[in-house]
C-alpha cells in the first residue's frame with residue numbers, strides 16, 4: 342500500500358484592518374484604529390493560533406474625494422515600522438510584515454530599518470514592497486510625479502539590489518567582541534558597498550549588522566505583468582488579490598510558471614491572496630451575517646461616492662436606494678478621487694454594463710455597488726470554511742491566505758477559535774511553531790552568507 346502524499350502546509354497571515362471600506366469602524370464592537378492595544382490584540386491572538394505573520398498595509402496620502410478629505414472610511418494610521426517594532430516586544434514567534442513603498446524611499450534607510458526590525462524581533466521581519474507612484478502621493482515627498490509609471494519596477498529592482506548588498510556587506514559572524522585583544526569586529530568582515538546605478542549612488546560601510554534571517558522576507562503586491570515579473574525575480578511571497586478558486590489557480594500557475602526563467606523553484610515563492618471569512622452556526626446564518634456586513638461596508642454615501650469615482654460627476658442628488666444614473670460618465674474628470682489605486686479603465690463601458698446588470702436584476706445603486714465590489718471570501722460554517730481553505734491550498738489555488746477582518750481588533754477571533762483547530766486536525770496547519778524565524782515558518786531558505794557565495798554573487802559588494 343502506498344503512503345499518502347504529505348499534506349501541503351497552509352500559511353496564514355493576519356492583516357490589520359485597512360483604511361478602506363472593508364473596515365467597519367462604525368460597528369459598536371469596533372475598537373481604536375490607532376491605540377497600541379488594538380495592534381497588540383490582533384498580534385497576540387494570531388500568535389496563539391500559530392499564524393505565520395501579522396501584516397500591515399500602508400497609505401502615504403490621505404484620500405480625497407471631490408476635493409475634500411474622504412472620511413467615510415478610517416482616516417490616518419501610525420507608521421508601520423515603529424508599530425512592528427513595538428509588536429516584536431510583545432510576541433515571540435509571529436512574523437511581522439510591513440508594507441513600505443519603493444518609489445519614495447532610499448535604500449540605505451530601508452536596509453537599516455528592516456535589518457533593525459529583524460534583529461529586534463529575533464528574525465521575524467518581512468517587507469511588502471509596493472511601487473505606487475502617483476503624483477498626488479508624490480507631492481508629500483516633494484517629488485510629485487517624478488517617476489513615470491513604467492519606471493516604478495526599475496527603481497524597485499535597483500533598490501532591492503542595493504538593499505541586499507547592504508545586508509550582505511556584514512558577515513554573519515562579524516562581531517567577535519574579544520575583550521583580550523580589544524577587537525570588536527573580525528577584520529575584513531565588514532565591506533564597503535559601492536553602487537553606481539541609474540537611480541542610486543551609494544558608497545560606504547553599512548551601519549547595521551546582518552540580521553538573524555540574513556535578509557528579511559520580501560513580499561510583493563503588484564499585479565501587472567511587470568509586477569509579476571518583478572515578484573518572480575525578487576520576492577519570497579506574493580500578496581495577491583486573486584482569492585477565488587479559479588482565479589487563484591490561474592494566478593498560481595502563471596506566477597509559479599515564470600520562476601524557471603529566473604532559475605527558481607515553485608517552493609521559493611509563496612502565493613498568499615487576501616481574503617475574508619464570515620462564519621455562522623449554519624450556512625444560512627453565515628450568509629445572513631455576510632449580507633449584513635456588506636450592508637455595513639457599503640452605506641448609502643459610500644455607494645454614491647464609489648459611483649462618483651466611475652462617473653467623474655457629483656451624484657449626491659441620486660438616491661442610493663434608487664436606480665443608477667442615466668447620465669453618462671464625464672471621462673475628463675477621472676481624478677475625482679485621489680490617493681487610491683484606480684481600477685476603472687473605461688468608465689463609459691463600465692457604466693453601461695452596470696446599468697444593464699442593475700436593470701436586469703432590479704438592483705438599486707447600493708445593491709449594485711455591493712455586488713460589483715464583492716471579492717468573494719469564505720462564508721459558511723467553520724467546517725465549510727476549513728474545507729474550502731484547505732482545498733485551495735491542496736489544489737494549488739494558493740499557498741495560504743492573508744485574512745482581512747472587518748472589525749478592529751477582534752475581527753479574526755472567531756477564525757482563530759473555530760477554523761484554525763479544524764485545519765490543525767486535518768494536518769494542514771501547524772500546532773506549534775517549529776523554529777524561531779519567519780523564514781522557517783514559511784519554509785524559505787536563509788540566504789547564504791557572503792563567504793559561501795560564488796564570485797559572481799559577490800560582485801556588487803566592494
Ligand SMILES: Cc1cc2nc3c(=O)[nH]c(=O)nc-3n(C[C@H](O)[C@H](O)[C@H](O)COP(=O)(O)O)c2cc1C
Pocket residue numbers: 397398399400401440442470471472473474562563564565566567568569580581582615682
Ligand atoms: C493585494 C494588494 C495589496 C496592495 N497593498 C498596497 C498597500 O498597502 N499600499 C500601497 O501603497 N499599495 C498597495 N498595493 C498597490 C501595489 O503596490 C501597486 O502599486 C499597484 O498594484 C499597481 O502596480 P501594478 O501595476 O504592478 O499592479 C497593493 C496591491 C495589491 C495587488
